[in-house]
Amino acid sequence: MKIVxxxxxxxxxxxxxxxxxxxxxxxxxxxLPIYMIFINSFMNYDELNQCITLSSNxxxxxxxxxxxxxxxxxxxxxTILLESAKFNQSFWKSFEYSFLITIGQVVLxxxxxxxxxxxxxxGRNVLFFIILSAMLMPFQVTMVPNYIVxxxxxxxNTDSAIILPGVFSAFGMFIMRQFMQHIPDxxxxxxxxxxxxxxxxxxxxxxxxxxxxxxxxxxxCFVDTWNMIEQPLIFLSSEEKMPLSIVIREALNLSPETxxxxxxxxxxxxxxxxxxxxRALIEGVEAVWLGVKK
Numbered sequence: 205m206k207i208v209x210x211x212x213x214x215x216x217x218x219x220x221x222x223x224x225x226x227x228x229x230x231x232x233x234x235x236l237p238i239y240m241i242f243i244n245s246f247m248n249y250d251e252l253n254q255c256i257t258l259s260s261n262x263x264x265x266x267x268x269x270x271x272x273x274x275x276x277x278x279x280x281x282x283t284i285l286l287e288s289a290k291f292n293q294s295f296w297k298s299f300e301y302s303f304l305i306t307i308g309q310v311v312l313x314x315x316x317x318x319x320x321x322x323x324x325x326x327g328r329n330v331l332f333f334i335i336l337s338a339m340l341m342p343f344q345v346t347m348v349p350n351y352i353v354x355x356x357x358x359x360x361n362t363d364s365a366i367i368l369p370g371v372f373s374a375f376g377m378f379i380m381r382q383f384m385q386h387i388p389d390x391x392x393x394x395x396x397x398x399x400x401x402x403x404x405x406x407x408x409x410x411x412x413x414x415x416x417x418x419x420x421x422x423x424x425c426f427v428d429t430w431n432m433i434e435q436p437l438i439f440l441s442s443e444e445k446m447p448l449s450i451v452i453r454e455a456l457n458l459s460p461e462t463x464x465x466x467x468x469x470x471x472x473x474x475x476x477x478x479x480x481x482x483r484a485l486i487e488g489v490e491a492v493w494l495g496v497k498k
Contacts, residue, residue, distance in 0.1 A: 238471070239271075245280050245464035247273045280465035291466060293444060294451035299473075300363070301447055302429040305370035309425045310418055313376025318406050320377070321384035322392065332381070339374035343434050354439060365439035366447075370429060376421055383417035383488065384410060419481050420488025427474045 244252060251274055284291050320332050338346075350369050351360075359365045387410060395409045411418075436450050452470050478485065 241464050241467050243271065243273060245468045246276045246278070247464075248275060248277045248279060251275065280462050281469075283462050284465045284469065290443075290451060291448075294446055294448040295469070297445065298430055298447040298449065301366050301370075301432075302426050304367050305429045306422055306425040308367070308371030309373055309376035310421055312371065313380040313421060314411065314414065314418065315406075316377040317380025317382075317384045318410060320381040322405075322410075335374045335377055339378055347434065347438060351438060360439060361441045361445065363445065366432075366435055369435070370432075373425075375428075376425065379421045379424075379488075380414065380417060383414055383420075387413050416484045416487040418488075419484035423477055423481055423485050426477060430474055 320328060354360050354365050354369075359368070391409065391413070392405065395405055400409060430447075431449055432447070433449055436446055440446060448470055452466055
């Protein structure tokens with residue numbers, strides 16, 4: 205039996221106290237820019253001019269910190285949402301790309317994960333290693349082959365030029381394969397003894413056990429696609445097909461009165477999705493990590 209002394213408790217309390225202080229400081233440093241953007245999006249033009257000073261000399265640019273606006277206004281959001289057709293078009297275009305790519309990755313990823321985790325066939329590990337190697341390659345490596353293939357198929361400057369390369373991604377296969385490896389073998393063997401065929405095993409046994417993994421893949425894929433930059437710049441040429449991640453840079457050319465609201469509207473979908481499915485994301489990542497260790 206281990207006896208904890210008062211000295212040990214005191215040391216632990218001091219350690220916990222300073223750890224919390226460090227966490228609060230780091231969190232404040234990380235969240236301060238986001239908070240400032242959020243607060244500035246509710247300021248009017250005159251108040252923003254008091255906080256932001258711009259000149260032709262880049263060294264003279266500075267921004268003062270004002271934690272609470274003197275007068276809250278929604279003029280920035282009204283201007284962007286009701287008067288900027290280009291912003292609205294790109295916003296919904298980003299949703300289209302992100303949703304279709306995410307659904308495709310989830311469907312193909314779950315099926316491929318089922319095959320690689322539950323079927324033993326010749327060359328399985330070699331094929332999975334090849335898929336994993338493709339996942340580890342940065343986009344700059346696969347950009348030229350993708351461009352050549354899309355050009356040969358006549359898909360450049362179309363929605364398919366963004367959606368198809370994103371759907372057929374190794375990331376979803378890797379996530380779902382590692383997650384399904386975490387499912388106990390006894391559950392699968394029991395279902396097979398009860399007469400479950402391949403389709404029943406996949407649809408009725410494994411998929412219900414993969415809810416957190418599917419949600420984790422959905423969140424990670426959606427956020428990654430929502431923030432994509434290189435793909436639309438390379439594969440698209442029409443401005444009406446550009447997602448918000450590309451159009452948002454034009455906010456830098458806007459007046460200070462409407463520069464902050466587009467940034468908030470751009471980051472809100474990812475933030476809302478994270479806080480809504482936070483528990484599922486954590487459980488899914490933990491299960492994937494256990495699958496890697498297995």
